[in-house]
Amino acid sequence: MSFEDLNLHPSIIKAINELGYTSPTPIQQQAIPELIQGHDVMASAQTGTGKTAAFMLPALHRLATPTKVQGRGPRILVLTPTRELALQVSDAASKYGKYLSRIKVVSILGGMSYFLQNKLLSQTVDILVATPGRLIDHIQRGRIDFSRLEMLVLDEADRMLDMGFVHDVESIASTTPASRQTLLFSATLDSTIDKIAARLLKSPKRIQVASQRAKLENIEQRLHYVDDLLHKNKLLDHLLRDQSLKQAIVFTATKRDADDLADDLAAQGHEVGALHGDMSQRERTRTLTKLRNGRLRILVATDVAARGIDIADITHVINFDLPKFAEDYVHRIGRTGRAGASGIAVSFASGKDSISLKRIERFTGQRITPSVIPGIEPKFKPRIRQNEGKAQKVPHVVHKRNRSWASNERNSFNHTDSNKNHSHRFERTPSNDSKKRSFRRPNQFNSGIYAESSN
Missing domain, CATH: 3.40.50.300 (P-loop containing nucleotide triphosphate hydrolases)
Incomplete structure (x- = not known):
């Protein structure tokens, strides 16, 4: 027709x-x-x-x-x-x-x-x-x-x-x-x-015309188990250094995390911008224009970007934090693999995310096979999940480029801040006193710990 x-x-x-x-x-x-x-x-x-x-x-x-x-x-x-x-x-x-x-x-x-x-x-x-x-x-x-x-x-x-x-x-x-x-x-x-x-x-x-359990055949879905925030950051750094990545959207749980992660990536020399609901319309439009024009390689965003962005050059979607709703997972990864092109969707998950993973797999009707990168393997050992009575397949191994993490430690996200008396990247969490902020060490997770009503 x-x-x-x-x-x-x-x-x-x-x-x-x-x-x-x-x-x-x-x-x-x-x-x-x-x-x-x-x-x-x-x-x-x-x-x-x-x-x-x-x-x-x-x-x-x-x-x-x-x-x-x-x-x-x-x-x-x-x-x-x-x-x-x-x-x-x-x-x-x-x-x-x-x-x-x-x-x-x-x-x-x-x-x-x-x-x-x-x-x-x-x-x-x-x-x-x-x-x-x-x-x-x-x-x-x-x-x-x-x-x-x-x-x-x-x-x-x-x-x-x-x-x-x-x-x-x-x-x-x-x-x-x-x-x-x-x-x-x-x-x-x-x-x-x-x-x-x-x-x-x-x-x-x-x-x-489209089933709720759309197969998304043109999108390769990967899962990486993570031990802590430092481990997450190392995995992200490895993924972003992949030469096959043309443009990527990295999804975070909150607006604050989007800003913080974008700042960290910019400090590493990446062409990156943030997108979330606290930005003015002018700022959001400017950021999307840069992405469409190829002036940004990485967009760090909340779920505000999970729908409404149609850019053919987005080759990767990375769920730095899993979404709260399984439907949002489909819309997030749908930012890649547009118009018949192929795409890669990578999700990070901790031991606390097992329920979210089950919901996503139930919603899509697909299993997401865990992958490991030699040299950045998780210490966390997830239980073998069952699928119709059969044990899960052996995790897919992603071959790491021939370089040493030790020699590139200065490029990791756990870099020392010369202006402060600490060498850890801290995460902000809500405090009862709006004028004070509490912090937690990187071994705590950020997967939906607190939600914001508008992304």
């Missing part, structure tokens, strides 16, 4: 042909005809399956026909859980609609200037892409008119629920016309999603 077979507007076909798209993905093949016919749709699609085009192409097709309703408000509204995903959707809309006349795409995100957003909203808008919190602010201030709205898209609906946006989403939907077409895209279609869909969608067509 070709995109011409989907009966999209010729101007859209021209744009996607220029982008090098040759044939629609399964989610696009099934969703686009239903959406063009005007049906509400709830669809399950894993990351990297082309879901953005699955809803944006029919949305632009609708915009190719002028509306008779007067006003400046948007005809298409897309809600996303994160700023990064919102910017990705906006960029896709601009690319796919470049040959449609007078299509105005506006992003409304937290961290952006209200003055600029007010100016953008005072003009005629065709596609509005927004995060729920900031959009609620503008609605309450009476700055958005939804009288022209024809289509509401809930992108990454499961993530919005996880982040506590369910009431905001329902509140926003209540201000839109009842005649709207509603689309819900999610990595999962569980009972919670079904309840939301029952309240917001009208007799939706249900599409499920």
